[in-house]
Amino acid sequence: MKNSALIREEITDMRAEVQAMIDLAETEKRELLDDEQARVDEILNVGGLLTKAEANLERVQKIEANKHEAIRAGLASKLDANLIENGLAPLKAPARARTTALSSFKDADEAYLSGQYIMAHVLGNRHSQQWCADHGIKAVMTTGNNPKGGYLVPEPLEATIIELREVYGVARGNCRVVPMTDGNNTWPKINSEVTAYYVGENAAITASDVGLEQVRLEAKKLATLTAVSSELNEDSVIAVAEMLSRSIASQFAKAEDSALFLGDGTSTYGGILGVVTGGALAAGSIHTALSGNTAFGTLDLVDFEAAVSKLPQYAAPGAKWFISRAGYWLSMARLADAAGGNTNMNLAGGPGELQFLGIPVVFSQVLPVAAAATVDTHLCYVGDFDMGALLGDRRGISVVADESFYFSQDSLAIRATERYDINVHDRGTASVGGAIIALDTPGS
Numbered sequence: 001m002k003n004s005a006l007i008r009e010e011i012t013d014m015r016a017e018v019q020a021m022i023d024l025a026e027t028e029k030r031e032l033l034d035d036e037q038a039r040v041d042e043i044l045n046v047g048g049l050l051t052k053a054e055a056n057l058e059r060v061q062k063i064e065a066n067k068h069e070a071i072r073a074g075l076a077s078k079l080d081a082n083l084i085e086n087g088l089a090p091l092k093a094p095a096r097a098r099t100t101a102l103s104s105f106k107d108a109d110e111a112y113l114s115g116q117y118i119m120a121h122v123l124g125n126r127h128s129q130q131w132c133a134d135h136g137i138k139a140v141m142t143t144g145n146n147p148k149g150g151y152l153v154p155e156p157l158e159a160t161i162i163e164l165r166e167v168y169g170v171a172r173g174n175c176r177v178v179p180m181t182d183g184n185n186t187w188p189k190i191n192s193e194v195t196a197y198y199v200g201e202n203a204a205i206t207a208s209d210v211g212l213e214q215v216r217l218e219a220k221k222l223a224t225l226t227a228v229s230s231e232l233n234e235d236s237v238i239a240v241a242e243m244l245s246r247s248i249a250s251q252f253a254k255a256e257d258s259a260l261f262l263g264d265g266t267s268t269y270g271g272i273l274g275v276v277t278g279g280a281l282a283a284g285s286i287h288t289a290l291s292g293n294t295a296f297g298t299l300d301l302v303d304f305e306a307a308v309s310k311l312p313q314y315a316a317p318g319a320k321w322f323i324s325r326a327g328y329w330l331s332m333a334r335l336a337d338a339a340g341g342n343t344n345m346n347l348a349g350g351p352g353e354l355q356f357l358g359i360p361v362v363f364s365q366v367l368p369v370a371a372a373a374t375v376d377t378h379l380c381y382v383g384d385f386d387m388g389a390l391l392g393d394r395r396g397i398s399v400v401a402d403e404s405f406y407f408s409q410d411s412l413a414i415r416a417t418e419r420y421d422i423n424v425h426d427r428g429t430a431s432v433g434g435a436i437i438a439l440d441t442p443g444s
Contacts, residue, residue: 170257171261287439291444305357312435320383323381332356394418
């Protein structure tokens with residue numbers, strides 16, 4: 001069975017093949033040749049090679065994840081036995097280091113491994129360097145011969161940061177995340193389907209082509225800077241891993257969410273144009289609330305229903321509401337309570353899974369939270385961001401340490417970077433809504 005990395009490469013190759021044929025045809029100022037069109041259809045049509053590959057990738061990723069969980073659950077001892085057989089020590093955290101309560105990592109051993117890696121390869125701790133050598137843990141994919149050169153973090157730490165980033169962040173958990181093989185990538189997108197015609201006997205079939213457009217991704221560098229004490233010892237490694245992973249994950253997630261929801265194309269958001277008022281969404285993807293409804297507290301049920309009505313059918317099955325926690329309780333919860341049928345028991349217990357009008361609710365704290373009236377402002381969104389936006393992932397997370405930046409504080413500076421981009425591509429038109437609909441307040 002092919003692993004997920006090979007399948008991702010195949011998907012990238014297929015997209016590149018389609019792009020190459022389109023580029024060649026544009027360069028030669030012609031339509032696609034019959035064999036080219038046939039190949040494009042074979043790859044991009046519903047149920048075609050690309051669809052099958054993406055489905056296979058999802059299946060294989062689940063299998064790989066299950067294998068990883070199996071290792072976590074009970075096969076770790078086999079790994080330890082293999083290490084011992086090869087003259088290495090088992091990957092176990094000592095009892096003295098297990099006193100730290102874990103909030104990020106799944107177990108103390110992975111947290112300890114990650115902490116030792118940070119202490120050794122980022123902070124330059126000699127004892128941790130020896131521990132890593134004793135356990136066969138080497139620096140991976142270095143860009144230099146010292147910590148200032150930068151290192152990609154080891155798998156357990158990167159997996160934890162990624163998982164936390166998806167827990168903290170809305171963008172990465174709801175947009176379609178795609179790998180970027182270069183700093184600049186284009187992804188073909190079908191914007192019109194083939195046309196079906198009724199054909200009379202012995203009559204020619206009218207030809208029709210799949211309409212394509214290109215979604216462009218340009219990797220932006222995102223960075224965080226964190227200070228840690230220079231007087232850390234081996235008993236602190238789990239705390240170091242916990243602190244670093246939570247700090248990096250929360251800041252990356254906040255920045256990605258801000259770019260998606262607030263990005264106005266300026267350098268503040270890395271040049272990313274998000275769904276904010278005046279952003280990527282066309283007029284058909286915006287519903288303006290009734291006159292006077294300029295705050296969460298004055299929104300009516302009809303405002304939310306009208307926003308949902310603009311959502312196209314293809315985006316309805318995976319649609320979610322995206323709103324701040326304060327906005328939900330000031331508007332959606334208020335309207336639900338006013339509908340009646342509540343008892344003191346369910347009011348005390350609150351709702352279970354948050355839904356409104358049968359659609360799941362997702363909180364994002366970068367969205368508006370103020371109770372005061374605001375004009376011409378997107379208060380919330382409804383739609384399927386997986387269909388409406390791409391999040392391009394260029395590379396993993398790189399961590400670098402420097403002892404001079406916080407010299408006066410006797411602390412070390414730890415910088416983490418990633419490269420990514422967001423493109424809200426399904427914007428709708430002047431009159432028709434796309435996969436994402438904004439609920440806007442009126443101008444007065």
